[in-house]
Amino acid sequence: MSVLIVGSTALDSIKTPKSENPRLLGGSASHAAVAASFFSPVQLIGVVGKDFPRRYVQLYQRHGIDLDGLQILPGKTFHWSGEYEANMNNRRTLLTELGVFETFTPTLPPSHQKTPFVLLANIAPALQHHVLNQMQRPKFIAADTMDLWLNIALPDLLKLIKRLDLFVLNDSEAHQLTKEDNMFTALRKIHKLGPKHVIIKKGSHGSILSGPRGFFICPAYPLHKVVDPTGAGDSFVGAIIGHLASSRGAVDDNMRRAMIYGSVVASFCCEGFGLMRTTRVKRAQIEKRVKELERLTKF
């Protein structure tokens, strides 16, 4: 089945202690869409400016991503610039230029309004609502977020969470939202806000799911070297929704395996700047790492 993904489509300038990479293809929707495309047909909803490089449009196309919902408007593409510390965990934002994103109001093409799987990737909750309001009874709705929206748009976000089947956030966001240090207690509290499935991402420590089939402790794929973690969380959730949409049977039964695929695609994302490594991955390489994760966790 198809997946509709809305989120940011951006140019990312990323500095690490070892290198500097200007104007990479980035944004939550770009990472999530490419990740999902390994498993299912993807419809992308986003906006870019006239400066958006043609090669990035071609990159989306190579992944078979439907671009009917991608607006190209006069003005500049959303540009984010950030710098990572040596440990590759802490980063600081150097610059945020919203560009055409400032007035982005997506209107879904009629062909997109009945897509069964929806991922509201990280973007303002008001926009996530706006897209969801145009959908006709999707089978499964997932959303990701970031600390910024917890700080400046919490009422909107809480309203959104109520409408979700799956809510994904990281450990520090879960702490911020629930005031809980214990992540299993935090999961319980987040369920009470609405979603049946909640996933807390813990970076290199993996992730935890709480859902109708109980908890699942999902490992991160072990990497000896992280080149650039930008977009790893978006890739994780993109691969999850893509894999769910491609699987037969009940979503509740498929969630754990989807998360394993999410961990694997996120690991590839971390091995290159922006989408450089992810776009070159072959399905067989993904399957190989999934098998490895099986071996790495079996006892």
Next chain:
Amino acid sequence: MSVLIVGSTALDSIKTPKSENPRLLGGSASHAAVAASFFSPVQLIGVVGKDFPRRYVQLYQRHGIDLDGLQILPGKTFHWSGEYEANMNNRRTLLTELGVFETFTPTLPPSHQKTPFVLLANIAPALQHHVLNQMQRPKFIAADTMDLWLNIALPDLLKLIKRLDLFVLNDSEAHQLTKEDNMFTALRKIHKLGPKHVIIKKGSHGSILSGPRGFFICPAYPLHKVVDPTGAGDSFVGAIIGHLASSRGAVDDNMRRAMIYGSVVASFCCEGFGLMRTTRVKRAQIEKRVKELERLTKF
């Protein structure tokens, strides 16, 4: 088979935001010995003062721990006092009174010199050497350590690591020892120091093993409430050595399962102050949590 365990035997006064507990039974050897005793006969090597409460001797005895190697000397028992922050991860030492520990020089009873499994629980590396020097060709030698010895006794510690089959340390110690942020790269570097098996403990994020059968990503047992994490790492490694000593077949093949038992016993340790919860655990409760960990990680 039997396990010989040397380490600290102490009285711990532990403060948390919710409660204060003076003079609990503590020390690395106490936690490790009780944890190991669920699986194998244990010989304890340690020293306490005349003030050591009789009820704590009885507690060891209830766990069938052989106390022929426990010296009771004139003077005071080693006393440690610490305080935990609200998140139960950060703690600071309020007081350390070495007492009879200051001049502790264990002499192993002849009956203990041929014990096949040895755990050198956290204690000065010189003492770990001293005990090991009295052993006759043990089958398997494991050791744990702490940041203090990395700071003040690194040459001794490095000499010890060479002699080990299994070295266990936590993530911040692994970083301190190797200067590596990436734990998988750190594991590789630690192998080069000697041990065939290396385990890095990551608290509530579980642990990772690197050994002859490759990596193993070991989950922590999910706890909704941590009462007191003191001794959890010692319980983890104690249960590992105890379980290894009780298992048939090659240690290399048994290590993963032993770690799972380690995670489970450590989880009980965290549910009470000092050894309060651990000493009341029944083997069936341990098996139940092991089965749960199987369910929590299966995909």
